[in-house]
Amino acid sequence: MLLSGGLDSYTAAAVAARDGCALYALSLRYGQRHVRELEAARRVAAALGVARHLELELDLSRIGGSALTTTMAVPKDRAIDPHEIPVTYVPARNTIFLSIALGWAEVVGASDIYIGVNALDYSGYPDCRPEFIRAFEALARLATRAGVEGRALTVHTPLIDLSKADIIRLGVSLGLDYGLTHSCYDPAEDGRACGHCDSCQLRATGFAEAGLPDPLVSP
């Protein structure tokens, strides 16, 4: 499973655990400005009792092209339109991360990858849509020894059709502590969320719609 340290990947991982999977968590230090999310990934991995947490480094800031990996400004308080891809899109990020997960899955003999993508309350990233996931599965069947030998890989996206409020309700029903997570794209030096980026907005709306307090926000 891919584990960013955010709310979605934590919930998707908890679904994998509920489904009876042993958890192998993969986190990437990719030059993200919110590298602090990796501390959350470690907290979440510990809380989930993963079999292994692998943290790899691939500096996508050398490629650039995104507000998350360069000094380009992160948009604040914008009206989120899922039909427009914002500057926080990181070119090919999910393709790259799923590919690395595919290699690791083959080595540990896993037939299932979990990823917390969501195509409802999201920022319009192309690599969060169901058709992208299906195309990746088709590729995986051709790309690997496991695929050639007939062991299909399934990419599970348990959150893909859920609203952010539904994701939060699901996580709470699974006993998750969202106080462990980090969502903000543009945190302050002390780690405090900005409250205005897409990720903060979606999170706040989700908790509000679920009628629950966000443990990261002081009352």
Added chain:
Amino acid sequence: MLLSGGLDSYTAAAVAARDGCALYALSLRYGQRHVRELEAARRVAAALGVARHLELELDLSRIGGSALTTTMAVPKDRAIDPHEIPVTYVPARNTIFLSIALGWAEVVGASDIYIGVNALDYSGYPDCRPEFIRAFEALARLATRAGVEGRALTVHTPLIDLSKADIIRLGVSLGLDYGLTHSCYDPAEDGRACGHCDSCQLRATGFAEAGLPDPLVSP
């Protein structure tokens, strides 16, 4: 274009140059035991006059599963059977490398990726086959902003149907100096090729069949 420093990627890149492309070369330091190939990649990039040579690091030895990234022995003098995937296969390597190339292509506005895969005189790696390349193109259309906006990406495989001898003849006709390259999976400390791994065997047979001397081999 993906540039390993080997004979095939050098030739594929030269075809891209012949086709009129400005060259953006991507090389990966992935924990390969023959990391010396990256010196060859730099020589080759300079000889080709690339617009940019990007060398990224992603330590796939943390994932393992291959004789190229672990202390597992590299097979020597084996009868190469393209229907059997050998231990030098690196899980999902070409998927990972193409995904990174896809991200960079999107940032620089490239619509063409060149890769020197070959499905004839090769080691039976699943991610060198035409059906894998076509599936990757299908994925790319769904994965990126460029794809969503209708700018298709083409993955060019100019060597895919050629014998190793034909690849060498093509390169020589393009004026390439194969003395710049490195092919061996398991070189000695001083960089000398072992002469017995799959890669050395395929190279030696290719030069022999082409009736040409390998500039890396002393007469």
